[in-house]
Amino acid sequence: AQKITQTQPGMFVQEKEAVTLDCTYDTSDPSYGLFWYKQPSSGEMIFLIYQGSYDQQNATEGRYSLNFQKARKSANLVISASQLGDSAMYFCAMRVRPYSGGGADGLTFGKGTHLIIQP
Amino acid sequence: EADIYQTPRYLVIGTGKKITLECSQTMGHDKMYWYQQDPGMELHLIHYSYGVNSTEKGDLSSESTVSRIRTEHFPLTLESARPSHTSQYLCASSPQSSGRAVGELFFGEGSRLTVL
Numbered sequence: 001a002q003k004i005t006q007t008q009p010g011m012f013v014q015e016k017e018a019v020t021l022d023c024t025y026d027t028s029d030p031s032y033g034l035f036w037y038k039q040p041s042s043g044e045m046i047f048l049i050y051q052g053s054y055d056q057q058n059a060t061e062g063r064y065s066l067n068f069q070k071a072r073k074s075a076n077l078v079i080s081a082s083q084l085g086d087s088a089m090y091f092c093a094m095r096v097r098p099y100s101g102g103g104a105d106g107l108t109f110g111k112g113t114h115l116i117i118q119p
Numbered sequence: 120e121a122d123i124y125q126t127p128r129y130l131v132i133g134t135g136k137k138i139t140l141e142c143s144q145t146m147g148h149d150k151m152y153w154y155q156q157d158p159g160m161e162l163h164l165i166h167y168s169y170g171v172n173s174t175e176k177g178d179l180s181s182e183s184t185v186s187r188i189r190t191e192h193f194p195l196t197l198e199s200a201r202p203s204h205t206s207q208y209l210c211a212s213s214p215q216s217s218g219r220a221v222g223e224l225f226f227g228e229g230s231r232l233t234v235l
Contacts, residue, residue: 045226095222106152109162
């Protein structure tokens with residue numbers, strides 16, 4: 001079974017500093033996708049960045065980058081030049097192919113990291 | 120911006136009431152999902168659908184039921200609400216293929232349910 005582990009329940013970071021949110025994953029499927037979502041206090045889930053297991057380069061989207069270390073099964077999110085609006089919950093998630101024996105192909109989520117940016 | 124809508128956003132009801140949480144998407148996505156999320160916790164998949172007349176239970180057992188009579192509509196129903204059902208319910212959809220980000224979920228804004 002697939003599993004996502006986020007070991008940082010909460011983080012405080014000074015505005016304009018870079019921040020790294022940790023994520024490790026476990027799956028035996030060689031084909032998978034890794035996602036990061038942001039959830040502000042309003043509750044909606046906002047897609048940030050995606051990394052495919054066969055992608056050769058680390059994904060980047062504006063101030064977000066994903067530090068993908070396949071051998072270590074880690075997919076850390078890096079936010080450069082943090083802003084007050086970055087304060088939110090951040091979830092790492094994984095998608096694997098559904099197996100013939102069953103199982104949904106939705107995303108499996110980690111417990112999340114509550115990031116607070118301080119002025 | 121994703122076009123997936125949930126109503127109501129907030130609902131406070133008494134024990135024993137029947138409730139339906141609505142979810143609609145205008146993107147023509149075949150796959151739809153319901154996740155349950157307690158405050159500050161991870162999301163757990165409770166129901167999913169691959170298309171019309173297709174519904175399956177997710178990884179987390181739930182007393183709720185779903186239906187998929189139309190592609191765009193995926194309502195969730197609780198026949199008799201209890202305080203243990205108090206949670207946020209997030210609806211999501213996904214196309215069969217979504218460019219690079221295969222499997223990306225597009226989420227609604229969520230329905231926060233409180234059962235007294």
